[in-house]
Amino acid sequence: MTYVSFPSSRKMDFTAIGRLCIDLNANEINRPMEETMTFTKYVGGSPANITIGMSRLGMETAFIGKIANDQMGRFIQGYLERNGIDISNVVTDDTGAVTGLAFTEIKSPTDCSILMYRDHAADLLLQAREVQEQLIADSKVLLISGTALAQSPSREAVFQALTYAKKHGTVIIFDLDYRPYTWTSAEETAVYYNLAAEKCDIILGTREEFDMMETFDHNPQHSDQVTAQKWFDYSAKIVVIKHGKEGSIAYTREGLSHRAESYPARVVKTFGAGDSYAAGFLYGIMQNWTIERSMAFGSAAASIVISSHSCSDAMPTVEQVNDYIERCNRGEITVS
Numbered sequence: 185m186t187y188v189s190f191p192s193s194r195k196m197d198f199t200a201i202g203r204l205c206i207d208l209n210a211n212e213i214n215r216p217m218e219e220t221m222t223f224t225k226y227v228g229g230s231p232a233n234i235t236i237g238m239s240r241l242g243m244e245t246a247f248i249g250k251i252a253n254d255q256m257g258r259f260i261q262g263y264l265e266r267n268g269i270d271i272s273n274v275v276t277d278d279t280g281a282v283t284g285l286a287f288t289e290i291k292s293p294t295d296c297s298i299l300m301y302r303d304h305a306a307d308l309l310l311q312a313r314e315v316q317e318q319l320i321a322d323s324k325v326l327l328i329s330g331t332a333l334a335q336s337p338s339r340e341a342v343f344q345a346l347t348y349a350k351k352h353g354t355v356i357i358f359d360l361d362y363r364p365y366t367w368t369s370a371e372e373t374a375v376y377y378n379l380a381a382e383k384c385d386i387i388l389g390t391r392e393e394f395d396m397m398e399t400f401d402h403n404p405q406h407s408d409q410v411t412a413q414k415w416f417d418y419s420a421k422i423v424v425i426k427h428g429k430e431g432s433i434a435y436t437r438e439g440l441s442h443r444a445e446s447y448p449a450r451v452v453k454t455f456g457a458g459d460s461y462a463a464g465f466l467y468g469i470m471q472n473w474t475i476e477r478s479m480a481f482g483s484a485a486a487s488i489v490i491s492s493h494s495c496s497d498a499m500p501t502v503e504q505v506n507d508y509i510e511r512c513n514r515g516e517i518t519v520s
């Protein structure tokens with residue numbers, strides 16, 4: 185089933201631009217971070233997680249971003265390389281910027297939060313002139329992530345990447361990834377998110393993220409269908425609205441819609457659901473699977489990751505996702 189026409193015979197299947205950071209996930213879970221003494225370090229950053237997920241699913245992947253010139257930056261570099269991700273357009277900062285840190289607090293399986301240290305983060309210093317046009321021309325897909333629009337020069341780098349993608353017919357995916365602490369106002373956020381979304385072929389976000397984007401619109405009922413139709417008036421072919429445990433709904437420009445349920449999960453922490461869902465869903469769409477099958481695959485990938493301590497490390501392979509689906513269908517995975 186073809187909802188989006190992906191260019192064929194390109195070196196890269198999937199390239200993302202944006203945040204590379206470090207997750208420090210509390211080891212002492214089910215308690216507040218005030219009582220946490222140890223953390224486990226993982227590569228993080230929503231677009232990085234999605235790229236790692238796509239690589240685990242067997243896609244040829246690359247990343248466009250900036251890392252700090254320190255041990256954390258080199259840790260990220262090595263991890264991406266070990267996971268088969270082309271880092272030829274990952275630039276090392278030379279201004280003394282640092283790596284963004286995401287301290288995660290797991291008070292309970294349903295009460296998780298992230299304490300972000302992002303002052304002077306290297307990822308927001310990526311410059312437009314550092315974005316390699318040829319890499320985007322050689323990619324079937326470019327994924328952008330909303331937080332990279334929050335500050336200059338990263339903001340201009342993303343819009344330059346969008347210009348290259350449009351020029352070379354590279355399919356553009358927008359994962360909204362709204363993180364309030366990185367923005368100064370709802371108005372600024374809505375304006376830049378909308379300007380970017382007008383150029384995108386596939387848009388994924390939560391109801392809350394789309395509500396933020398609709399600051400200047402009229403959608404008092406927070407209707408998913410009204411949201412989707414707005415973007416079909418621009419470039420969108422598929423719009424996906426995620427609703428947490430309640431699942432997700434997808435609309436296509438042709439007028440199709442499908443509501444997917446979530447899969448059962450023995451939840452350790454809720455974050456990472458969106459990134460793994462995006463990787464699984466986009467993998468399916470790029471295999472020309474139906475919307476229904478792609479959403480189910482993404483939903484199962486999400487259940488696997490939220491049942492794990494990490495996000496990036498836990499990103500599943502195709503075999504692991506299929507096995508999870510089969511085990512759920514056999515009733516072997518239930519939640520209390």
Ligand SMILES: Nc1ncnc2c1ncn2[C@@H]1O[C@H](COP(=O)(O)OP(=O)(O)OP(=O)(O)O)[C@@H](O)[C@H]1O
Binds near residue numbers: 426427446449459
């Ligand atoms: N508690 C849960 N149990 C099972 N599946 C879940 C749960 N929470 C989320 N999911 C799955 O993950 C998908 C995306 O989750 P969600 O809507 O929370 O996105 P998100 O807010 O972007 O995620 P994140 O917390 O990583 O930012 C859902 O559509 C659902 O399929």
Ligand SMILES: O=C(O)C[C@@H](O)[C@H](O)C(=O)CO
Binds near residue numbers: 286298455496
């Ligand atoms: O995207 C972030 O900056 C935080 C991530 O690193 C973290 O893994 C998460 O919240 C995934 O959604």
